[in-house]
Amino acid sequence: MNKVKVLIISYSSYEYDGRLRELVEISQFLGETYLVSKDRKKIFENHLINYSKSNGYFEFLRFSYQAAKKIPGLSLIIADNRKALIPGQIIKRLLTFKIMTICDSRELYIIKDVKHLVGKIGCIIERLLYKKYDLVVCANRERARIMKKLYSLPEEPLVYENIRELYYSSSLDMDSIKEKFDHFFSDNSIKVVSTAGYSLSRGGKKLIEEVGLLGGNFSLYILGGGKADEKKRYDALISDMNLSNVFDIGRLNSDELKYFIKNCDIGVVFYHNRDLNNRYCASGKVYEFLFEGLPIVCSSNAPLMSFCRKFQVGIAGESFSESLIQIVEKIDWYRENVQKASSRIDIKQNRKKLANEISSRMPCN
Structure with missing residues (x-):
């Protein structure tokens, strides 16, 4: 398991996003973890930040792909929510199909519930790309049942509940x-x-x-x-x-x-x-x-x-x-x-459970 190299791609901020921090914790059970995110500052060694008010989504795509190219032996990509779905699949297709891809679904929106165009486009992207991912993860059992039917998935998504605790950082003042x-x-x-x-x-x-x-x-x-x-x-x-x-x-x-x-x-x-x-x-x-x-x-x-x-x-x-x-x-x-x-409530056990389920599905196992 320690030979696994994992890239988490997120359009969110590690500093302010609790579920993203949990994904990093889970990934560290699997192996060496890299993170692309929209933070202002680097938080840990393999944290690759893509932050600028002028940077648009296409720059995020480019940055994510360039980051993936620099990780030798990359074997697992975790796409954090819908904005990471496209870069995750681009990397797999342009680098190697041997990379396993997982997407973590934060939300459960359908087109009729969304009022704005960008949101409707996001719903279409989810419908098209969820089935391209090797595993889908969501946040509770109710959502898993709905998503399997809604997106015609071959199996229910894995469930990772939002069980998390806040911790003080090493730079606490x-x-x-x-x-x-x-x-x-x-x-x-x-x-x-x-x-x-x-x-x-x-x-x-x-x-x-x-x-x-x-x-x-x-x-x-x-x-x-x-x-x-x-x-x-x-x-x-x-x-x-x-x-x-x-x-x-x-x-x-x-x-x-x-x-x-x-x-x-x-x-x-x-x-x-x-x-x-x-x-x-x-x-x-x-x-x-x-x-x-x-x-x-x-x-x-x-x-x-x-x-x-x-x-x-x-x-x-x-x-x-x-x-x-x-x-x-x-x-x-x-x-x-x-x-x-x-x-x-055992937070660490909750993380390990998902990490073990992912590990059991990886091709190397």
């Missing part, structure tokens, strides 16, 4: 982080955190309105930011409601994210039910909250409701405010359940 954020934690309010950015059309507006109306006993922190137009809508909503207990924290790196979540009381995870991708959500946020000791409040999507019932770590329902109040009334009980659940 705790004094700087405390100076930046500790003033948010100085009062006695119940501190509620969402890491979904503004997400106003997906449920964020409802969350802001409901927590805002709960008053000063609750503080809501919005992490993740968003696009300029959504920022304007967010600011208008805060102004119109004259809210003083909702805070826009912006996008945080992994060190800042871990510290901020750890100092809050309840995490919120929400999705709408208007398309397959959100209806069958596969959230890693619930695990990030659990491993930092936070009970969760969730929207009423089936996977989230099932998770809350199974582990008794939170409430999934239609009203964020009602769920928050119920959590606070029994918060010590929920915190105890969170500790029990997090101690039972």
